[in-house]
Amino acid sequence: MKGAKLISATGRQLTRMGARPLFDEGLYELGRDSYAWLVPNGSWGETNIGLVRCGDQTVLIDTCWDLPHTREMLGHADQFLRDAPVHAIINTHADGDHCWGNQLFAGRPIYSTRACADQIHHHKPIQLTALQWSSKIFSGIPTNGVDALGRYMGAMLKPYRFSGIKVLGASQTFSGEMPLEIGNVKFHLLELGPGHTDGDCIVHIPERRILFAGDLLFVGVTPVAWAGPVSNIIKALKRIQAFDVDVIVPGHGPLATQEDVQQQIDYWEWLQSELAPLAAKGVNVDEAAQLCLSSMGFRNAPFAKWADTERLFTSACTLYREWGIETAKYRGPLGQLDHFRRQALLGSVTVGPESATDTFESPRKRP
Numbered sequence: 001m002k003g004a005k006l007i008s009a010t011g012r013q014l015t016r017m018g019a020r021p022l023f024d025e026g027l028y029e030l031g032r033d034s035y036a037w038l039v040p041n042g043s044w045g046e047t048n049i050g051l052v053r054c055g056d057q058t059v060l061i062d063t064c065w066d067l068p069h070t071r072e073m074l075g076h077a078d079q080f081l082r083d084a085p086v087h088a089i090i091n092t093h094a095d096g097d098h099c100w101g102n103q104l105f106a107g108r109p110i111y112s113t114r115a116c117a118d119q120i121h122h123h124k125p126i127q128l129t130a131l132q133w134s135s136k137i138f139s140g141i142p143t144n145g146v147d148a149l150g151r152y153m154g155a156m157l158k159p160y161r162f163s164g165i166k167v168l169g170a171s172q173t174f175s176g177e178m179p180l181e182i183g184n185v186k187f188h189l190l191e192l193g194p195g196h197t198d199g200d201c202i203v204h205i206p207e208r209r210i211l212f213a214g215d216l217l218f219v220g221v222t223p224v225a226w227a228g229p230v231s232n233i234i235k236a237l238k239r240i241q242a243f244d245v246d247v248i249v250p251g252h253g254p255l256a257t258q259e260d261v262q263q264q265i266d267y268w269e270w271l272q273s274e275l276a277p278l279a280a281k282g283v284n285v286d287e288a289a290q291l292c293l294s295s296m297g298f299r300n301a302p303f304a305k306w307a308d309t310e311r312l313f314t315s316a317c318t319l320y321r322e323w324g325i326e327t328a329k330y331r332g333p334l335g336q337l338d339h340f341r342r343q344a345l346l347g348s349v350t351v352g353p354e355s356a357t358d359t360f361e362s363p364r365k366r367p
């Protein structure tokens with residue numbers, strides 16, 4: 001991968017979601033004493049981690065979705081962690097796939113935005129363990145797309161083990177920005193959320209010419225606005241573009257080029273302009289999302305080739321909310337899961353080799 005040298009690979013032949021990997025999973029050297037754990041292809045939980053050696057200590061930027069994957073990542077970095085153990089964690093945001101390995105570093109400083117710390121306990125690992133079990137049952141209920149929900153969530157959660165996780169939030173928080181110096185290395189933490197979540201921040205290390213963008217930036221994967229406003233994500237991406245750095249590490253996917261950042265901006269601008277007239281005409285959000293995904297504008301755009309295109313549904317709901325339109329028809333026995341049932345119905349999820357492939361039409365099938 002341009003801008004990085006693979007120094008320790010897992011050698012896996014398939015991604016966690018069962019796709020053909022577009023790059024090697026493993027530890028990459030980004031420059032002197034700076035590393036990233038990059039996980040193909042950047043889908044659910046396939047999260048990138050930063051490892052920044054600062055003399056005889058190391059700073060981690062994010063941890064993995066569960067403890068086994070966090071330990072695996074640490075194992076590949078053992079060659080330098082032995083001399084420079086992890087001293088501190090910086091969490092870019094509160095999604096579990098970026099911070100549920102924090103407990104392995106209890107007692108060491110953990111930094112995040114105040115908004116991230118406020119959000120970090122909203123989701124509980126036990127809920128996902130329960131969902132792993134219930135998705136098996138859902139998969140056998142061929143009514144109203146409940147089976148599609150079961151397969152969708154089952155494939156998303158299958159590679160992970162959520163038992164034993166105790167969510168550990170920040171010991172030190174900030175709002176706006178925070179300079180941080182660890183072992184003579186200067187970090188600049190900059191809050192650019194809300195957008196992807198309530199409390200997104202990016203981490204700039206000027207002397208290393210590296211930027212860790214968290215989930216404000218995805219590469220080769222459809223981004224998602226859980227929190228919004230989408231305009232803030234666009235603003236954040238423009239800020240990221242303006243940094244004079246050699247390496248930009250996204251939250252998911254391979255290292256970013258300037259063109260990748262621009263394509264994300266194009267996606268968000270396209271989504272807003274495609275959706276706004278539909279919303280104004282009173283088209284419901286499910287149908288509007290479907291129309292966006294089947295439009296020529298989408299099919300001809302680079303983002304039609306990204307993974308997880310069905311996530312557009314979540315971002316469409318966020319935009320509808322921003323425009324004051326009620327979308328929360330998540331009542332009934334499925335409760336909030338109905339959101340994911342509707343999202344599952346929009347996408348064709350290619351899952352692991354031994355799992356079923358669902359039957360819904362998609363603008364694109366993953367390799």
Ligand SMILES: [Zn+2]
Binds near residue numbers: 097
């Ligand atoms: Zn993420």
